[in-house]
Amino acid sequence: MKQQLVYLAHARSGDKGDKADLSLFAPDQAIYDLLVREVTAERVSEHFSELITGKVERFEVPNLLALKFVLHGALNGGASRSLRSDALGKSLASALLRMEIDE
Amino acid sequence: MKSVRIAGGLGFYGDSWQPIKASIERGNVQYVTSDHLAELTLAILQKDRLRDANLGYTRDLAPMLLDLLPLAMPRGVKFVLNAGGLNPLAAREVLLNALKKAGLHLKIGVVLGDSVLEHLDELQSMGVSLAHMDTGEAIAGVREKLLFASAYLGARPIVEALDEGADIVLTGRVADAALFLAPMMHEFGWRWDEWDKLAQGMVVGHLLECSGQATGGNFGGDWRAIPDLAHIGYPIAEVWESGEALITKAPDTGGRVTFDTLREQLLYEVHDPAHYLTPDVDVDMTTLRLEEVGPDQVRVTGASGRPAPETLKIVAGYADGVMGQAMLGYAWPDALAKARAAAEIIQQQMREIGLKAEETLVEYPGYNSIHGPLADPTHAEDLNEVYLRIAVRCADKQEAAKLGRLFPPLALSGPPFIGGAGGMLEPRGLLGIWPTLAPRGVIEEYIRVSVEES
Numbered sequence: 055m056k057q058q059l060v061y062l063a064h065a066r067s068g069d070k071g072d073k074a075d076l077s078l079f080a081p082d083q084a085i086y087d088l089l090v091r092e093v094t095a096e097r098v099s100e101h102f103s104e105l106i107t108g109k110v111e112r113f114e115v116p117n118l119l120a121l122k123f124v125l126h127g128a129l130n131g132g133a134s135r136s137l138r139s140d141a142l143g144k145s146l147a148s149a150l151l152r153m154e155i156d157e
Numbered sequence: 158m159k160s161v162r163i164a165g166g167l168g169f170y171g172d173s174w175q176p177i178k179a180s181i182e183r184g185n186v187q188y189v190t191s192d193h194l195a196e197l198t199l200a201i202l203q204k205d206r207l208r209d210a211n212l213g214y215t216r217d218l219a220p221m222l223l224d225l226l227p228l229a230m231p232r233g234v235k236f237v238l239n240a241g242g243l244n245p246l247a248a249r250e251v252l253l254n255a256l257k258k259a260g261l262h263l264k265i266g267v268v269l270g271d272s273v274l275e276h277l278d279e280l281q282s283m284g285v286s287l288a289h290m291d292t293g294e295a296i297a298g299v300r301e302k303l304l305f306a307s308a309y310l311g312a313r314p315i316v317e318a319l320d321e322g323a324d325i326v327l328t329g330r331v332a333d334a335a336l337f338l339a340p341m342m343h344e345f346g347w348r349w350d351e352w353d354k355l356a357q358g359m360v361v362g363h364l365l366e367c368s369g370q371a372t373g374g375n376f377g378g379d380w381r382a383i384p385d386l387a388h389i390g391y392p393i394a395e396v397w398e399s400g401e402a403l404i405t406k407a408p409d410t411g412g413r414v415t416f417d418t419l420r421e422q423l424l425y426e427v428h429d430p431a432h433y434l435t436p437d438v439d440v441d442m443t444t445l446r447l448e449e450v451g452p453d454q455v456r457v458t459g460a461s462g463r464p465a466p467e468t469l470k471i472v473a474g475y476a477d478g479v480m481g482q483a484m485l486g487y488a489w490p491d492a493l494a495k496a497r498a499a500a501e502i503i504q505q506q507m508r509e510i511g512l513k514a515e516e517t518l519v520e521y522p523g524y525n526s527i528h529g530p531l532a533d534p535t536h537a538e539d540l541n542e543v544y545l546r547i548a549v550r551c552a553d554k555q556e557a558a559k560l561g562r563l564f565p566p567l568a569l570s571g572p573p574f575i576g577g578a579g580g581m582l583e584p585r586g587l588l589g590i591w592p593t594l595a596p597r598g599v600i601e602e603y604i605r606v607s608v609e610e611s
Contacts, residue, residue, distance in 0.1 A: 069196070070426055079378070079420060134196075134474065145527045
């Protein structure tokens with residue numbers, strides 16, 4: 055069954071230069087394991103393909119039941135040169151929560 | 158065991174200092190450490206400094222301290238602030254004058270040496286490439302356009318100022334978390350190679366550096382469950398000599414301190430959590446534990462550290478064009494269709510007047526201006542209202558201003574049912590950011606610390 059991430063996890067995002075930095079947090083170990091399996095760097099890269107120009111890196115943080123994604127070339131050159139309303143990428147975390155995964 | 162209590166101050170230039178009052182009055186803190194400089198802030202300060210050579214610091218400094226010192230001084234609370242921005246000496250001057258006028262006598266320390274723009278030639282002649290640290294691009298293309306270049310310093314010079322008896326320490330660019338490590342080093346005398354303790358200190362600093370983001374602000378979880386954000390308490394850390402720490406907030410304040418609010422802040426903007434690189438230690442967050450031990454009390458243990466990196470990060474900024482932008486709202490029915498029709502009219506007129514834009518962005522606030530291409534189109538055709546926003550990147554202000562002048566005629570000669578015509582927005586200078594690296598030893602040679610009394 056498909057499930058949207060917003061019903062499974064919470065998230066926060068920030069910026070460093072032209073990189074967006076997204077963290078995804080699971081409420082428990084089972085959902086963390088599911089996220090590790092389903093929310094791969096490739097899937098995230100595909101999800102944001104129209105917004106970013108670079109690669110996506112993923113880091114696992116099992117002690118916090120969290121996944122960290124770094125999106126390169128994600129902010130139209132960076133907050134201080136971006137034309138976007140969300141220049142700082144603060145809402146990219148919630149855009150990630152739109153993703154649907156197989157449960 | 159000896160401990161120190163540190164209050165998180167501002168999280169950025171423009172943040173509120175009202176919550177710091179509760180931390181001082183009811184939080185039993187000995188230090189307030191305040192981060193005024195987001196990456197973007199230096200761009201704002203650079204514009205100030207271009208206008209007036211005596212500016213370039215965050216101008217909330219004196220009003221904030223004049224408001225807080227009557228509470229802080231009787232309790233012996235000290236301050237560490239990076240409000241010096243691009244001009245810490247000017248910041249001290251302004252603060253000294255303000256304190257004298259108020260009849261307050263305090264020692265103010267200043268840390269200099271982070272601003273390395275004038276040293277870039279020297280660095281290059283020593284063989285430092287200053288290439289872009291993410292893309293590897295050579296600096297030559299932007300070198301002449303650079304407006305500032307600031308190295309991220311560590312905690313040492315702040316500790317020096319505290320050791321010399323400073324009540325207030327003003328810095329420019331310092332790694333945000335290092336601002337918080339400094340009072341721990343001063344109080345405990347940890348050695349600079351006790352990596353695990355330094356790592357704990359940096360983790361605490363990182364948890365506190367974004368003010369309300371640790372205590373329920375900007376919380377991505379169940380945000381409705383966070384009480385009384387209008388009176389949010391900023392985070393407070395109690396750190397023991399062993400490195401163990403407790404994160405809490407002042408009693409009778411809003412917000413929450415929980416495993417969830419803290420893990421969101423802990424990973425915020427750190428990239429690789431196993432290698433959170435700071436000037437003083439390479440922090441591994443994957444070994445630490447956050448445990449709720451009471452209401453609004455979370456214990457932090459187990460961060461581990463590896464030796465500090467041999468290089469320090471420099472962030473430089475360069476002029477990268479001017480943004481012109483304009484907005485207008487459209488009402489139901491067919492709000493989005495009308496906004497799109499207006500966008501076409503404007504873009505056609507842009508071509509006809511030959512407006513030279515290196516980049517044009519069309520967004521529809523109320524529909525997709527925040528999520529862009531990821532916005533859900535399900536209800537797009539039946540929105541109550543939507544705005545049209547067009548932004549352009551141009552070579553200069555004059556060119557960018559042309560966009561704004563195309564919008565007013567839409568009121569009478571465009572699609573019907575408009576609102577929110579707010580007048581023309583001023584074009585704004587854009588800054589490209591150039592992150593790079595330089596050997597620590599070279600940068601540290603530039604550092605100077607001085608303490609003066611008001």
